Amino acid sequence: MTGTTAAPGQRADHVRNRRLLLDAATAAFAEHGLDASMGEIAQRAGLAKGTVFRHFASKEDLLAAIMLQLLDRLTRNADRLHRADDAGAALREFMTDGVETLAADRAFCEVIGRPSLQHAEVRDAIDHLCVAVEALTARAREQGAVRGDITGTDIVLLLGGIHQTAAPLLAGEPEAWRRYLALALDGLCATDAGTLPHPPPGHLHFTDPEPS
Amino acid sequence: MTGTTAAPGQRADHVRNRRLLLDAATAAFAEHGLDASMGEIAQRAGLAKGTVFRHFASKEDLLAAIMLQLLDRLTRNADRLHRADDAGAALREFMTDGVETLAADRAFCEVIGRPSLQHAEVRDAIDHLCVAVEALTARAREQGAVRGDITGTDIVLLLGGIHQTAAPLLAGEPEAWRRYLALALDGLCATDAGTLPHPPPGHLHFTDPEPS
DNA sequence: GTTGAAGATGACCGACGGGTCACGTTGAGC
DNA sequence: GCTCAACGTGACCCGTCGGTCATCTTCAAC
Numbered sequence: 217m218t219g220t221t222a223a224p225g226q227r228a229d230h231v232r233n234r235r236l237l238l239d240a241a242t243a244a245f246a247e248h249g250l251d252a253s254m255g256e257i258a259q260r261a262g263l264a265k266g267t268v269f270r271h272f273a274s275k276e277d278l279l280a281a282i283m284l285q286l287l288d289r290l291t292r293n294a295d296r297l298h299r300a301d302d303a304g305a306a307l308r309e310f311m312t313d314g315v316e317t318l319a320a321d322r323a324f325c326e327v328i329g330r331p332s333l334q335h336a337e338v339r340d341a342i343d344h345l346c347v348a349v350e351a352l353t354a355r356a357r358e359q360g361a362v363r364g365d366i367t368g369t370d371i372v373l374l375l376g377g378i379h380q381t382a383a384p385l386l387a388g389e390p391e392a393w394r395r396y397l398a399l400a401l402d403g404l405c406a407t408d409a410g411t412l413p414h415p416p417p418g419h420l421h422f423t424d425p426e427p428s
Numbered sequence: 429m430t431g432t433t434a435a436p437g438q439r440a441d442h443v444r445n446r447r448l449l450l451d452a453a454t455a456a457f458a459e460h461g462l463d464a465s466m467g468e469i470a471q472r473a474g475l476a477k478g479t480v481f482r483h484f485a486s487k488e489d490l491l492a493a494i495m496l497q498l499l500d501r502l503t504r505n506a507d508r509l510h511r512a513d514d515a516g517a518a519l520r521e522f523m524t525d526g527v528e529t530l531a532a533d534r535a536f537c538e539v540i541g542r543p544s545l546q547h548a549e550v551r552d553a554i555d556h557l558c559v560a561v562e563a564l565t566a567r568a569r570e571q572g573a574v575r576g577d578i579t580g581t582d583i584v585l586l587l588g589g590i591h592q593t594a595a596p597l598l599a600g601e602p603e604a605w606r607r608y609l610a611l612a613l614d615g616l617c618a619t620d621a622g623t624l625p626h627p628p629p630g631h632l633h634f635t636d637p638e639p640s
Numbered sequence: 641g642t643t644g645a646a647g648a649t650g651a652c653c654g655a656c657g658g659g660t661c662a663c664g665t666t667g668a669g670c
Numbered sequence: 671g672c673t674c675a676a677c678g679t680g681a682c683c684c685g686t687c688g689g690t691c692a693t694c695t696t697c698a699a700c
Contacts, residue, residue, distance in 0.1 A: 227697055230647065253687060264649045269689065329595045370607075373593050377608065381589025383541045385629050395582075395626035396589065403615030414607035417597050439667060442677065465657060476679045481659065641700105648695070656687085665678070670671105 234271050236261040241282055245323035250279070252323075280335040283327055287341040290314055294348035304361025307352050308401060311375065315393050318379040319386065325376045328420075342420055346372050362404045367416045374400055446483050448473040453494055457535035462491070464535075492547040495539055499553040502526055506560035516573025519564050520613060523587065527605050530591040531598065537588045540632075554632055558584050574616045579628045586612055 240260035244252035254275055258265040272278035293313055300306035318324050327334065328342070350368025357364055378400055382393035452472035456464035466487055470477045484490035505525055512518035530536050539546065540554070562580025569576055590612055594605035 225646095227646065229697070233648085254689085255687075265688090266649055266651095266690080267647080270647065270649095273689095275688065325592060325595075329592075329598075370611075373596060373608070376596070377589045377593025380537060380541075380592035381585045383537075384585060384588070384632055386541075389626070389629065392626050392629060395624045395628070396585070398624050398626075399582075399615040400612070401615075402618040402621045403611040403613075405621075406614040406618060409614045409617075412607045412610050414601070414604050414610075416607070417601065417604060420596055437676095439676065441667075445678085466659085467657070477658090478660080478680065479678055482677070482679095485659095487658065643700090644698100646695105646697085649691105649693085651691095651693105653690075654688100657685090658683105660683075661679105661681095663679085665676105667676090668674100670673090 233261070233263060233267060236263065237268060237271055237278075238281065238285070241278055242285070245279065245282055246321040249322035250326050254278075276335065279323070279327070280338050282323070283334075283338050284341055286317070286321065286324065287338070287345050290317070291341070291345045291348045294345065294352055298348070298351050298355075302361075303352065303355035303359045304405075307356045307362065307371070310349070310352060311371065311378075311397060311401070312394075314375040315378050315397050318375055319382070319390070319393050325380060328376055339420075342372075346420065360407060363407045363409065363412075365412055365416060366404055369417045369420060372420075373417065445473070445475060445479060448475065449480060449483055449490075450493065450497070453490055454497070457491065457494055458533040461534040462538050466490075488547065491535070491539065492550050494535070495546075495550050496553055498529070498533065498536065499550070499557050502529070503553070503557045503560045506557065506564055510560070510563050510567070514573075515564065515567035515571045516617075519568045519574065519583070522561070522564060523583065523590075523609060523613070524606075526587040527590050527609050530587055531594070531602070531605050537592060540588055551632075554584075558632065572619060575619045575621065575624075577624055577628060578616055581629045581632060584632075585629065 237257065241252070241257045244257045244260055248256075254268050255265050257278070258268045261268075268278070272281065294310055297306040297310050300309075327338070334342075346369045348368070349371050353362065353366060353368045353371055356362045357366065378393060378396045381396040382389075385392040449469065453464070453469045456469045456472055460468075466480050467477050469490070470480045473480075480490070484493065506522055509518040509522050512521075539550070546554075558581045560580070561583050565574065565578060565580045565583055568574045569578065590605055590608050593608040594601075597604040
């Protein structure tokens, strides 16, 4: 050990630049969605464009790394809340945190809606998230906190939907999503309402994404 | 009158081509969102690219024409349903038709979320839609069919949100939006729930859209 | 301090998209 | 059928973007 760093085979500046790039890309994708350009990301990070491609082979790869970060954070949050006593409150907290995270991230909804541009790892991470949220949701169902035919995948989909509902107001009223989250939660709690018309979603991904 | 057509000062092929372009653009924007290219639209219409620009000065202009078509259709539907006896059923029908329309149109949500790229006419059309829907909603409120603090603008925003919720499933389950529409309607009907946390949205547009 | 390999760089490339324009074509009025 | 203005056309311009590469720089091991 030299005393400064102790990376296995990586140079110190390489590690630092990767961090700078991930931060810059997170900000850029959050602000401009998928339209954020590699040049802009390099500029934000204070690096040259070529450096971006040294770290990530393509724009898709970089985007995948960002999405994995985000999905992992959501999944860990769901796992953490799984141990709470009040499953209904835990689910509410998960959704509040989830929508708040998405409120500052334009790319998430765009990516979730286009299976064609998702890496296998991203698809796996989405599946893991759905499983973790299903665990939360199952307990809430058992405790009667949500209606009986709501699944974890429903909850994950609703995060994007609630965000989209409030999105047109984002510039002027950045907290408006709280209104539509509350509305959705009231719908989820309507245990006296009938069964929902369409069957619950199975997997978010299909074996054969159309070749376009 | 010649017997064939009777346009004021327009040539017959000009009118026909405009129709072809609007149809092609509607399909292209619905399928690819704002990423649809002018070249593709020309190709779909069976015309040259220059012809597109003879009819519409810019891509924004063409998009505005498409959006005006769509918004006008929604507004007329709201006006029609305003005369129904059961205001709750009328509102449900309006939302069902609205989400179904959006389910086949990727561009709508993208445009509604970006005031910066909207023509004044489009903004006006959105305002008119909100007014028409507010009339529907007010009657539903009075009849106790929806909770007291729901406005027409809420309903318009929800159309986009419900669509986005089901969007990731669209390829495999094109009717999944019905599930989330039902869920939202249950939330809207929860007259016994408390007041929603965030105040209802005022206007969808702000005097000073950020210059970016 | 020397050295070698991994990393950083920015000029460069091809593809593509919005928009223009000089020219050929067509349709309505006479 | 003649005429002309409006219309249609597609080659072209320019900017941008994702991605590459020969070259220079820098870190770390000795």
